[in-house]
Amino acid sequence: MHRWLLLSYPRDYRRERGAEILETVQDVAPTSRRARVAANLVRHGLRARLGRPASRSVVVWASIFAVVCGLFAASFATWLTWVDSRPLDHDELAGAVGHLYPDQQVSHLDRDDPPSAFTIYGQPLSWSSASDLLLGDGGEYSLAVLGASFEQLPAGRPLVLAELRQRLQAAGWDDTEPVYSNAYDCIPDDPRCDPASIPADITVYAKRGDNVLEVHINADNTTPVMDFAMTRSTPSSSSPAGVVAFVLGASSGWCLFGWASRRTEGGHPAAQGTAKFLYGFAMFLWWAPILLSAPQLLSHQLSEPHVRWHPLWEWLGQPVMSLPFLLGCLMLTLALGLAALPHRQPADRTLAHG
Template sequence: MYRWLLLSYPRDYRRKRGAEILETVRDTAVTHRGTRVAANLVRHGLRARLGRPASRTVVLWATVFTLACGLFTASFGTWLTWLGSRPLDHDELAVAVNQLYPDKPVSHIDRDDPPSVFIIYGSPLSWSSASDLLLGDGGEYSLAGLGASFEQLPADSRPRVLAELLQRLRASGWDDTEAVYSNAYDCVPDDPRCDPATIPSNITVYAQRGDDILEVSINDDSTTPKMSLALTRSTPWSAYPVGVVAFVLGALSGWCLFGWASRRLEVRGPLAQGSAKFLFGFAMVMWWAPILLSTSLMLSHHLSEPHPRWHPLWEWLGQPAMSLAFLCGCLALGVAALSHRLPADQTLAHP
């Protein structure tokens, strides 16, 4: 087992000191717990990959880079599991609507299946959507859904409509959540015309049955109050184990990549080291600023209302809404990693 754990050390280090390390470990394992010896072996091996033994900050920067790589890799892995989820079927929506309100005419219902699991402006993601993703509209890339709506709800009996809706959901086998009330529109605070007591409110109820999630909204409109339904899929169960495995693999790969670049940079001149450090710092700002901003906003959003399905991991990382910053960071890392030819220590042989 210990021989396999030597893979945590860089290759050159293993060639020079591998036999000595194994001999020391086998002698130490007699008087110490094997798990502790193995953990120390891996810890020292990962540190040896970073080079720069006198540096006190290289471990911190490697950790920052490693966590980012793990998070982005995990988000990509969960995205792949979503692509393999069961596609939406407009017939399922028609059945759900008929179960809830067989006595009420439907003003609109989607009669075609979505073109893909995720869409942007109603269309599948393609190269033609690159400008939308990179120039501020990446937030439009979202999970596809099917919708239906009813017109002419009685405006003076919304509590009765809500109570009837909850009763019908439970009778049809849906597990509903607590109703969420939100203002129908926003107004400027401290404005004399802004009276929170008079602002109409919308009601949203989330319900789940199997892998189906139904979002029912009762819109408070004095002219044409209506109820709208949106059918989407729940998060695939495979997204969780795949996300964990992808995070571990991405983090390990990120650590090894950082270590390779760190050891390679040790032999460079001050100018090369300074430019590489600047580009690395710029890349980390481009990666972590969207993560910190989006995570705080998402956490506040999830705590403010119930969510039968959490937003996918990439939205917590600010993607693809801030994909331009992410690509700028990748470009900076690529420039920093460009190889520079080292002077060859060779002499010409004379005949």
């Protein structure tokens, strides 16, 4: 087993010192816990991959890079599970609405299935929509949805809401507590602004199987309009795929950072400085959207009931901030290019680069 754990060390380090390390481990292992020996072996190997033995901050920078690589890898993996999920079926929506309100005439019902699991302005993502995605409209890229509505329902929103929840529960839907939101905003300092008099829209979320139903009742107390929106629930494979992808992405990010760190360790000072600047700028472009989006999304997630958590990429500020992400990728590519440039090694250097 210990021989396999040596893979945590750089290749040339293993060639030069691998036999010595194994002999030391064999001498120490009988008197120590094997788990502790294995953990120390991996820890020192990962540290050796970073080079720069006199530097303390290199571990911090490598950790920052590894974590964000893991997050983006997990985000991509969960996106793949969504894309592979069961497509929406307009017949399911028609059946669900008809079962809930068999005595009401539907004024609108989508008759076509969505073209893909995610759409932007109702269409699948394509090169023609790249400008929308990159230049501020990334928030329009969202789960595909099927809609239906009633324009005439019995007056009295409390009765409509109570009846809706009863029908949902009778049909096997697990519904949430209603969410109330102001139908419009007014200027707080305006004397005509009375927050207590602002009518509130009502939204109820319900889940049954892999279907999520969002029911919206407008703020008109005389003739309420009820809108239905059906989407898919989070695939069951999303979490396992995300965990595996995070581990692989973080490990790959650590190894990639270590390779670049060792490659630039003995390089020209100008190349080292440029690579560090490019790396720092890239980390700013990658982490800033996360630090801005995650707290806001967490507050939103906790402030009202959800039957489905927002997908991971939205917590990372994507695809709204996809342009900074791509710019960060460009900066890292340039930094890796600098690391790949050949440079002369000192004659007494014992650790070659692998």
